[in-house]
Amino acid sequence: MLKNIRNIPRYLIGSGALASVPSLLDARRAAARPGGAVFIIDAYFRDSARLSALGIQPDDPVRFVETEHEPTTDGVDALLADLRAQGHDAPCAIVGMGGGTTLDTAKAIANLFTNPGKSEQYQGWDLVQAAGIYKIGIPTISGTGAESSRTCVLTNYRTGLKLGMNSDFTLYDQLVLDPDLTGTVERNQYFYTGMDTYIHCIESLSGRYRSPVADALSHQALALCRQVFLEGDMMALENRQRLMTASYLGGCAIASSFVGVIHPMSAGLSVVAGTHHCVGNCITMLVMDEFYPEAVAEFRRMAEVQGVTIPAGVGARASDEDLQRMATAASLHEKPLSNALGDGWRTLLTPERMQSLFRRM
Numbered sequence: 001m002l003k004n005i006r007n008i009p010r011y012l013i014g015s016g017a018l019a020s021v022p023s024l025l026d027a028r029r030a031a032a033r034p035g036g037a038v039f040i041i042d043a044y045f046r047d048s049a050r051l052s053a054l055g056i057q058p059d060d061p062v063r064f065v066e067t068e069h070e071p072t073t074d075g076v077d078a079l080l081a082d083l084r085a086q087g088h089d090a091p092c093a094i095v096g097m098g099g100g101t102t103l104d105t106a107k108a109i110a111n112l113f114t115n116p117g118k119s120e121q122y123q124g125w126d127l128v129q130a131a132g133i134y135k136i137g138i139p140t141i142s143g144t145g146a147e148s149s150r151t152c153v154l155t156n157y158r159t160g161l162k163l164g165m166n167s168d169f170t171l172y173d174q175l176v177l178d179p180d181l182t183g184t185v186e187r188n189q190y191f192y193t194g195m196d197t198y199i200h201c202i203e204s205l206s207g208r209y210r211s212p213v214a215d216a217l218s219h220q221a222l223a224l225c226r227q228v229f230l231e232g233d234m235m236a237l238e239n240r241q242r243l244m245t246a247s248y249l250g251g252c253a254i255a256s257s258f259v260g261v262i263h264p265m266s267a268g269l270s271v272v273a274g275t276h277h278c279v280g281n282c283i284t285m286l287v288m289d290e291f292y293p294e295a296v297a298e299f300r301r302m303a304e305v306q307g308v309t310i311p312a313g314v315g316a317r318a319s320d321e322d323l324q325r326m327a328t329a330a331s332l333h334e335k336p337l338s339n340a341l342g343d344g345w346r347t348l349l350t351p352e353r354m355q356s357l358f359r360r361m
């Protein structure tokens with residue numbers, strides 16, 4: 001069945017774009033909603049001079065997001081309850097500024113202000129009923145595509161489900177893409193998160209379910225990744241702008257494409273060992289020679305050119321029981337696995353084969 005795709009309506013991109021946030025908000029402050037703007041910001045920026053560019057007003061609530069753990073349904077529900085308890089029932093805008101963790105938290109909050117109940121009710125596809133609060137996304141690290149995708153990934157520890165609110169309402173209304181912001185990211189982290197774009201695109205271009213626009217976006221995003229990671233310093237300003245562009249394109253492509261073997265395996269690591277999404281993908285990538293031989297060779301070259309190390313030993317340290325749980329968790333991702341390996345994927349990627357791959361990580 002054909003999907004009716006929606007992408008981000010508006011974005012500003014370029015060095016210095018952050019300075020336009022106050023004027024974007026002025027228009028919202030003057031409009032019908034009486035409440036202030038809610039700022040959801042990566043805790044890294046708690047004492048940063050960057051915040052002065054945002055035009056934060058005295059009555060605007062500012063909440064800092066710790067990124068040690070990826071967003072959870074409970075965490076998002078608690079944040080919303082806290083904002084409501086402080087009298088913020090009808091904000092005129094939500095501003096999310098940070099990496100995927102923060103951008104996803106802000107997206108979830110914006111949906112929950114206008115849709116009753118708890119976040120877990122909306123984990124799935126097209127369950128959000130009403131448009132959320134107008135929201136502005138400001139990525140400060142590039143690669144997940146969370147800025148331009150139609151989901152916000154939340155872990156629900158009660159159900160064991162790591163699943164987003166996949167909805168057109170989850171898309172940001174406005175992006176501010178300012179490559180000045182990504183200059184302070186730690187180098188390894190910059191690589192791991194950047195590689196999420198590369199890996200999404202490799203997986204979707206190798207899959208069975210395809211869309212002509214997603215293919216075109218993925219090809220362009222890959223070309224940009226190759227420039228960033230194979231030529232010169234990945235963190236030079238022009239490469240930061242390229243990676244920001246690649247991440248944006250990759251996020252748009254996710255709306256009409258599927259991942260493959262790497263993301264499910266990475267999710268297995270995440271659920272059992274708590275490994276974060278992007279580093280988990282990189283760890284997985286190193287044992288994917290049988291599935292994506294050329295991409296794995298290129299990935300290794302990129303890491304070498306940039307002098308980046310990928311952590312080793314998470315699988316080797318795991319007990320047999322944990323390896324089994326990892327394989328079980330990975331097997332839940334049927335759609336991407338059949339996208340990569342066909343309907344008979346279970347006979348190709350048996351639990352034993354999965355466990356032996358996890359053991360090598």
Ligand code: NAD
Pocket residue numbers: 042043044067070071098099100101102104140141144145146147149150151152153164181182183184185186189193196254277278
């Ligand atoms: P993150 O948001 O956890 O940030 C990684 C680290 O970088 C954090 O320590 C953060 O404080 C730091 N950081 C961010 N910007 C910085 C800056 N400018 N200077 C210095 N430090 C900075 O990581 P991420 O890799 O961007 O996001 C991972 C999350 O994204 C996961 O929760 C994953 O599930 C989610 N995700 C979402 C989508 C989607 O489509 N919504 C897609 C892929 C992944």
Ligand code: ZN
Pocket residue numbers: 144196200263277
């Ligand atoms: Zn990803």
